[in-house]
Amino acid sequence: MHDTAHSRLQRWEDRTELPLLAASLLFLAGYAVLVLADGTQGPWRDVGLLAVAVTWACFVLDYAVRLRLSRLRPLRFVRRHWLDTVVLVLPLLRPLRVVKVYAAVRRRHDQPRLSLHARVITYAGLSAALLGFAGALAVYQQERGAAGASIRTFGDAVWWACATLTTVGYGDVAPVTPLGRVIAAALMACGLALLGAVTGSFASWLLDVFGREGDDEAPGR
Amino acid sequence: MHDTAHSRLQRWEDRTELPLLAASLLFLAGYAVLVLADGTQGPWRDVGLLAVAVTWACFVLDYAVRLRLSRLRPLRFVRRHWLDTVVLVLPLLRPLRVVKVYAAVRRRHDQPRLSLHARVITYAGLSAALLGFAGALAVYQQERGAAGASIRTFGDAVWWACATLTTVGYGDVAPVTPLGRVIAAALMACGLALLGAVTGSFASWLLDVFGREGDDEAPGR
């Protein structure tokens, strides 16, 4: 791709990454309000709906601008930026863009404050937590009404998400609707890899600290 | 083994690997039709049966030709190519030949397009998915009729396979027949290792990306 195009795309991404992060958090909050306020009176549903609609519009706009700036043929752009395309259609998966967010944050203050392992643990852990929260909301929305559902309250859904992401899987609560199970399978796949990264980084961090003479980088000192 | 024999075997394998891959996908499709169309009228069962029979014949033929070309004593050949022998008897396990398929694909376009981690994630993930699908079919076939079975529909079987491969294991659905449990144990063993490879590669890929200055290889850019 042209160097100028690349640099302009780069500049746009640097400028928009953090606003987009804020937007996705807002999207998640709006979706939460939408789901939890469902069936209640009052303005909450409309508020949630508004937040979701506005933020989604932002995502579409950003995608369009980047498609334009990249000067690539649409299909080529979609293939190369497949992850962005997926999270454009399913904004609940935005936490998966952890690497982009990390890159954007790092560009702000070039000197990373945390050690490599701590960074991976932080970003992967946060992404997994956000994914789990989004998954709990989506599954709760599906299961709430279902007959013979074991996930009845949102608390159940969060508890289910914890047991699923850690692969403990008690099975005391589990989705029963087809769509709920599809969402659950997606959550398993994504969350598993993210939490595996957390565990693995922690393990090698511990090996590092125990191997070094001093343990000056021990967290929480 | 003779160099000429080796080279001729090599050439045969290079030429047949991708057709064999297509054949195993066809075998899986035929088996799926056979299982899912069971008990229904119409030609579907025969179609599935035909696909299974034809593809299986291809596998046997290929095995025989390679045994011939290798110029090894049969027992020696079987011992050295034990994995090929296993998947000849149980074609549902063909996804386990992921390494051979990868090698064949790579020989086509010598320049691998993806990074090492991405390649492992892709191939191991696909193999695990195919294995899970095959396992769901086989378990469904066993459990369908069983008394007190919790796996009643094919959807249940797929959901069970997801929960098993990710080692979440809710237990809301689980095989009850002896043969179903044997298949399940095999699925656990194979799928566990494959998905462990996926998770591990993802973890070290993340450590790579976070460790590097720029993250230019972030997927989906």
Added chain:
Amino acid sequence: MHDTAHSRLQRWEDRTELPLLAASLLFLAGYAVLVLADGTQGPWRDVGLLAVAVTWACFVLDYAVRLRLSRLRPLRFVRRHWLDTVVLVLPLLRPLRVVKVYAAVRRRHDQPRLSLHARVITYAGLSAALLGFAGALAVYQQERGAAGASIRTFGDAVWWACATLTTVGYGDVAPVTPLGRVIAAALMACGLALLGAVTGSFASWLLDVFGREGDDEAPGR
């Protein structure tokens, strides 16, 4: 921070780390007595209460002294020593300070007796065991009275903790109260990482031993 301040803080930590370790074990024992003797007559509850109160006072005192010696503004100290702050509020999490304890122990006898992998396995395994015991106590305290609880005896709670830390998660016993589930989620997160470190270290230790010519460092020879 000033070098002198650093050194004096260092000296204080070296002197107090092992007594603090003893104190946290005493705290755990006192808490166990408190929970298990609940509802019984006799002095046991008071003994447990006393042990908990005294040890907790020691933790607060130590924290105050270190805050003083560090010559940092309180907020800065809290941020930099966040782990210490967490375990000050929730002393049941003290096993998480495994790295500090390890450092203190190593300073005593500068020549570590065990190989790196064995050290990580030992410390991470012990921390996980202590965490599991503390978690079983806390969950048991929550669930004991609850309606429809499946964790009825302390034995059930320990069994639940084992199944949870190893991510097996049978689900035959599982917390049902909101607070019990919060504790369970915390136990999953912490224990998972610690046991992941144990498993990972064991794996690489095995790879080491099998890779080396002789296996002279095999344990238990």
Added chain:
Amino acid sequence: MHDTAHSRLQRWEDRTELPLLAASLLFLAGYAVLVLADGTQGPWRDVGLLAVAVTWACFVLDYAVRLRLSRLRPLRFVRRHWLDTVVLVLPLLRPLRVVKVYAAVRRRHDQPRLSLHARVITYAGLSAALLGFAGALAVYQQERGAAGASIRTFGDAVWWACATLTTVGYGDVAPVTPLGRVIAAALMACGLALLGAVTGSFASWLLDVFGREGDDEAPGR
């Protein structure tokens, strides 16, 4: 320890390791007969009892000889060879001595036939399988008679062991007796580490193969 003592101990271990391996397999077989033939008429129980008694005697004898040859004070010997001491008291754990067996086998034919990863997978996998079988037997013996037990047949016990070692943990069958749960916890701990080594080695083997130009070491070729 004296060099001569060391060398003589070494020679004894080299000579006895493989016979001891056979003895432990015989012990396991005898124990299986003992458990499975329980409650039946006929000589089987006595046969099993005999096998168990004889092999156990061999273990004690070997331990005594090695204690003698090592010229160490008993306590020192026990501390240094703690793993041998444990498996002397609980011969069902003998598969844990995988490293010793591996060393003995390697001394026979000094050129290892398999790659490092393949060796770790083979030995750790076999040990996990033997441990699982022993655990299934022991748990079955405990649960068989228990009230409200979900493990009723030996098949259930084996199925339970598979689901436990792979940490899937459906929970459709699970031990209910205190002793059965203690055995289960031990099985989780040991098996988890061993299978983690298998999975980890497989993952890095896959990374190796995909990283290398050719994949000539792919198994089953």
